[in-house]
Amino acid sequence: MQKKVIKYALSIVALIVVAYNSIYFKSLDEVKAASAVKQFDAASYAHHFFNKKLMPGIDKAVEIDALLKLVQSDPSKAFLSYSHALGIGNIRYFLVKGEGTIKAIGENTTTISYISDTTQKQLEIATEFVYGNAIRDASGLININEFNSTMDFNNVSAEINKIVRSEVLPSFKANGKVGDRIKFSGAIELNQAHLNLDHIEVVPITLKLESK
Amino acid sequence: MEAIIKLNSQNSIKKYTRSLARFQSLIALFILCFVLSILSDKFLTIDNAWNVMRQISVNICIATGMTLVVLTAGIDLSVGSVLALSGAITAGLLRNGLEFPSANLYVGFTILGAVLAGLLIGALLGVFNGWTITRFKVPPFVATLAVLTIARGLTMLWTKGFPISGLGESFSFIGTGWFLGIPVPVWISGIIVLMAVLLTRKTRFGRYIYAIGGNENASRLSGINIDKIKIAVYTIAGGLAAIGGIIVTSRLDSAQPNAGITYELDAIAAVVIGGTSLSGGKGSIMGTVLGAIIIGVLNNGLVLLNVSPFWQQVVKGFVILLAVIIDKANSKNQ
Numbered sequence: 440m441q442k443k444v445i446k447y448a449l450s451i452v453a454l455i456v457v458a459y460n461s462i463y464f465k466s467l468d469e470v471k472a473a474s475a476v477k478q479f480d481a482a483s484y485a486h487h488f489f490n491k492k493l494m495p496g497i498d499k500a501v502e503i504d505a506l507l508k509l510v511q512s513d514p515s516k517a518f519l520s521y522s523h524a525l526g527i528g529n530i531r532y533f534l535v536k537g538e539g540t541i542k543a544i545g546e547n548t549t550t551i552s553y554i555s556d557t558t559q560k561q562l563e564i565a566t567e568f569v570y571g572n573a574i575r576d577a578s579g580l581i582n583i584n585e586f587n588s589t590m591d592f593n594n595v596s597a598e599i600n601k602i603v604r605s606e607v608l609p610s611f612k613a614n615g616k617v618g619d620r621i622k623f624s625g626a627i628e629l630n631q632a633h634l635n636l637d638h639i640e641v642v643p644i645t646l647k648l649e650s651k
Numbered sequence: 652m653e654a655i656i657k658l659n660s661q662n663s664i665k666k667y668t669r670s671l672a673r674f675q676s677l678i679a680l681f682i683l684c685f686v687l688s689i690l691s692d693k694f695l696t697i698d699n700a701w702n703v704m705r706q707i708s709v710n711i712c713i714a715t716g717m718t719l720v721v722l723t724a725g726i727d728l729s730v731g732s733v734l735a736l737s738g739a740i741t742a743g744l745l746r747n748g749l750e751f752p753s754a755n756l757y758v759g760f761t762i763l764g765a766v767l768a769g770l771l772i773g774a775l776l777g778v779f780n781g782w783t784i785t786r787f788k789v790p791p792f793v794a795t796l797a798v799l800t801i802a803r804g805l806t807m808l809w810t811k812g813f814p815i816s817g818l819g820e821s822f823s824f825i826g827t828g829w830f831l832g833i834p835v836p837v838w839i840s841g842i843i844v845l846m847a848v849l850l851t852r853k854t855r856f857g858r859y860i861y862a863i864g865g866n867e868n869a870s871r872l873s874g875i876n877i878d879k880i881k882i883a884v885y886t887i888a889g890g891l892a893a894i895g896g897i898i899v900t901s902r903l904d905s906a907q908p909n910a911g912i913t914y915e916l917d918a919i920a921a922v923v924i925g926g927t928s929l930s931g932g933k934g935s936i937m938g939t940v941l942g943a944i945i946i947g948v949l950n951n952g953l954v955l956l957n958v959s960p961f962w963q964q965v966v967k968g969f970v971i972l973l974a975v976i977i978d979k980a981n982s983k984n985q
Contacts, residue, residue: 461764467750470757587817589905 479591485598492580497624497644503537503562504555507636510629518631523579525572529632532577535641536624537562541617548640549611551621562639564623564646566612569603572596573642577626603643611646620649675977676925676941683945687952694955701834705902707947708836709734711940712895713914714921715840715847716888718939721922722851723884724864724931725784725791730892730918731911732802733776738896739806741769742815742906745822762822770893776802777889781882799915806908816905826902836898843891847936860884864931920967921946924974945970 501521509517522531539553539562548563575581575596586592615621625641688695713730720727745765749758760768776798783794828835851857859880862870871877895914900906925942927934949970953963 457763457767461761461767463759463761465757465759467752467755467757470748470750470759589814589816 479587479594481591481594481598482601485595485602488578488581488595489599489602493574493578493644497534497536500534500536500624503535503627503639503641504553504560506533506535507560507639508555510634510636514631514634518629522629523577525576525583529630531629531631532573533627533629534577534579534624534644535627536622538620538622541615541619541621544615544617549615551623562641564625564641564643566608566643569600569608569642571600571628571642573626573628574599574603574644600642607643607646611643611648615646615648622647622649675981676938676945679924680941680945680948683948683952687948687955691952691955694952699951699955701837703944703947703951704837705834706951707943708834708840709895709898710914710917710921710943710946711840712843712891712898714918714925714939714943715843715936716891717915717918717922718925718927718934718936719847719851719860719884720791720888721919721927721929722860722864722931722934723881724867725881725884726795726919726929727780727885727888728792728795728915729776729780729798729802730888730895731914732799732806733773733889733892734896734899734911734914735906735908736776736802736806736809736896737769737773737893738900738910739810739815739906739908740772741765741897742818742900743809744768745818746815762819765822766825766897769897770890773893773896774886774890777886777892778882780889781878781885784885785878785881810906810908812908814905814907818900818904822901823904824901826898826900836902839894839898843894844936844940851936856880856883861932864928864933866932917943917946920971923971923978926974926978928978929975942974 506517506521509520518531521533523533524531537551537553539551541549542552542561543550544566547565547567549566550561550563552559552561554560572593581592581595583589583592586595622645623641623643624645625643627639627641629635684695693699713734717727717730742765744760745762748760750756751758780791780795780798783789783797784791789797825835825839830838851860859870859875862873862875863877863880867877892911896911899910903910921942922934922939923929923942924945925934925938925940927938946967949967950963953966958966
């Protein structure tokens with residue numbers, strides 16, 4: 440009988456010790472107030488990133504013509520020197536700049552032609568569907584570990600794309616005409632394992648029309 | 652005299668075949684490692700060995716529980732979903748705690764609390780599996796298939812379909828840390844294996860498990876409480892799946908609602924390759940560990956050789972089939 444009592448007593452003590460080290464209690468209002476302060480504001484973060492971090496360094500982006508030549512001649516060097524990506528997959532992103540002439544204005548993209556050595560080349564600039572993580576990942580300036588959740592991290596991308604749609608594209612779409620000279624910067628995506636340089640699409644960061 | 656010599660030589664051939672059959676998994680593993688080390692220079696490195704061990708530790712946890720279930724002639728298809736739910740509960744409680752607005756109360760969970768809650772959920776789902784199988788005589792395949800769906804649904808409800816991330820560095824230690832030069836998940840799976848080996852070889856409970864799988868009616872007539880043992884076995888399987896879930900969640904620093912899909916198949920494959928009979932009563936924990944290592948090495952080797960993931964599944968399927976065929980042939984010979 441005495442043994443049983445000791446067994447139960449020890450079990451209860453062990454349970455109390457475990458429970459004490461497992462849970463804690465707080466006032467819900469207090470916790471909510473603290474978490475409201477901590478709430479991540481993706482829109483502000485994206486604006487700060489776009490204006491204070493991305494734009495000041497955009498001139499340092501690689502010339503698209505030089506990059507594509509390097510990708511053809513020495514892909515490993517090109518990917519190692521200029522690309523960024525989150526994971527270890529084959530899809531990698533580049534921050535690029537360039538200039539050319541508007542050749543065609545389509546529903547979703549604008550075709551730009553430029554002279555590479557003596558050959559005329561073309562690329563597309565996305566003007567309607569600006570989605571995905573190209574700009575965020577190409578910049579290499581945002582670290583996923585800074586975020587509490589992947590949702591916050593992805594929301595930053597969504598907000599950056601929103602800035603491009605609302606602040607970069609409207610004036611270009613309103614004023615750009617076939618034949619206009621244009622200076623651009625943006626992000627492109629290349630698949631390291633299956634290179635396709637025939638169709639390059641730039642997600643724009645800046646689009647500057649130049650008078651003829 | 653000649654007849655005696657012939658009989659003796661036949662007996663020694665039989666003995667030799669039997670001992671060869673006992674070590675077939677080990678031989679298969681050596682051949683596999685030998686071939687892969689020739690085909691890939693990255694295979695036989697210490698880093699890769701730890702990588703394989705770390706990857707298989709989750710499967711070893713689940714497959715150990717699965718072995719106990721299969722030894723009783725049962726099957727547990729729910730382990731993958733139990734893993735996901737336990738991981739999600741642990742992550743959710745650790746990150747968000749529980750809120751009771753009517754009482755203006757917030758209950759926060761420490762790592763210990765969240766881990767215990769995850770384990771409790773896994774064990775409770777195991778109890779539920781065992782209860783439906785023994786109380787309503789639902790075939791284990793159907794009962795655990797139902798729990799597979801229930802647990803996956805509960806995981807989606809709890810996570811709202813989104814991953815729960817940002818669980819902190821201390822929690823990440825469970826899945827990514829090192830202790831005495833060995834990855835923590837390897838320690839965890841090693842301790843589980845040791846305990847399971849002792850349980851099956853040195854305890855009455857372990858002998859009952861084999862007895863039930865060998866002949867359930869005879870076991871019942873000899874006074875074994877079949878229902879109690881079965882419920883206990885499914886509870887252990889659920890608890891071990893929960894441990895797997897906590898390791899996965901910690902390693903990814905995130906609870907994924909889709910975690911653990913098809914993990915039950917890998918666990919069953921490890922059990923079968925390890926020589927445990929699906930009809931129960933025959934097999935061992937160490938065999939399952941070997942089976943899990945074979946699957947892990949095979950997966951790792953195929954990745955290193957740049958084999959498409961689709962072909963990897965095909966190869967894995969054939970290996971399982973081959974293991975069962977060899978097992979059947981051995982049973983016939985014996």
